[in-house]
Amino acid sequence: MEHAVRIAQQVSPNIVVSTDSDTIKELFSDTCVEVWHRDAKLCQHDTKTEHVVLDILKALIIQGRLPSTVSVVQCTSPFTRPEDVRSCIDAVDNFGHAFTVAPTSDVFWTESGHCLSPGAHDENGERLPRQQRPQVLVETGGCYSMYVREFLANPTRFCGRGKMLEVCPKTHHEIDTKFDLAVAQAIVGIV
Numbered sequence: 001m002e003h004a005v006r007i008a009q010q011v012s013p014n015i016v017v018s019t020d021s022d023t024i025k026e027l028f029s030d031t032c033v034e035v036w037h038r039d040a041k042l043c044q045h046d047t048k049t050e051h052v053v054l055d056i057l058k059a060l061i062i063q064g065r066l067p068s069t070v071s072v073v074q075c076t077s078p079f080t081r082p083e084d085v086r087s088c089i090d091a092v093d094n095f096g097h098a099f100t101v102a103p104t105s106d107v108f109w110t111e112s113g114h115c116l117s118p119g120a121h122d123e124n125g126e127r128l129p130r131q132q133r134p135q136v137l138v139e140t141g142g143c144y145s146m147y148v149r150e151f152l153a154n155p156t157r158f159c160g161r162g163k164m165l166e167v168c169p170k171t172h173h174e175i176d177t178k179f180d181l182a183v184a185q186a187i188v189g190i191v
Contacts, residue, residue: 004075005033010082011089014067018042018052049074049144054155057148071145072157078184079171079191080142087165088145096150096160101137102172105130137164140172 001017001024008015009032017028018038028035036059042052049072060066069092073085084100091098108116119134121127150160170191175181 001075002027003078004073004080005031007080007082007085008071008073009033011085012071016056018056050151050155050157053146053151053157057152066148068148069145070148070151071143073143074141074174076175077140077142077173078175078188079173080140081167081171084165084167084171085143085145088143091163091165092145092147095147095163097144097146097158098163098165099144099157100140100142100167101164102140102167102169103135104138104169104172105133105136106138137166138172140167141174142167142171 005015005017005028013032015033016036017024017033018036019025020038020040020043025035025037036056038052039055041047042055053070053072057066057070069089071085071089073080080100088098088100106117107120110116115121117133117136119128119136144157146157146159151157153159173180173184173187173191175184
């Protein structure tokens with residue numbers, strides 16, 4: 001979380017951290033970060049990020065401080081760079097939303113055996129070598145920016161017309177498990 005806040009601070013002076021954790025509140029108590037108490041109903045395993053963002057925006061409306069754009073810098077993407085966040089924010093000037101993506105040569109399948117990766121096979125069903133496949137982009141989870149008016153009208157991070165912003169594939173790593181965290185800790189010096 002400290003990395004996400006540090007990156008965001010390099011791009012904007014207006015940072016809000018929403019949490020129910022006293023440890024996280026204390027971590028940012030002597031900083032310029034606004035730490036807001038997150039209601040228990042928004043701290044569930046299945047809580048969507050959009051619900052938390054909407055809760056913050058509603059409070060900002062009441063305070064008369066509604067911004068024109070809002071960005072989410074995910075703490076589960078530890079290698080997000082300031083330029084990635086800046087690109088997302090800048091793109092929202094012309095789009096309803098923007099988010100970071102990275103190229104991948106991975107091929108995705110469903111359990112039923114259906115290939116979800118376009119161009120992985122030729123017209124005869126033969127598997128194409130990685131170098132011959134069309135580039136596929138994967139959502140990195142690092143940063144999402146939304147034009148607030150679009151978001152309030154349609155509270156999803158993919159509101160309005162969108163822009164994908166390609167980032168360095170080396171910085172695409174998401175932490176969802178303890179193993180993911182161990183990998184991030186092991187490669188932090190080389191990313």
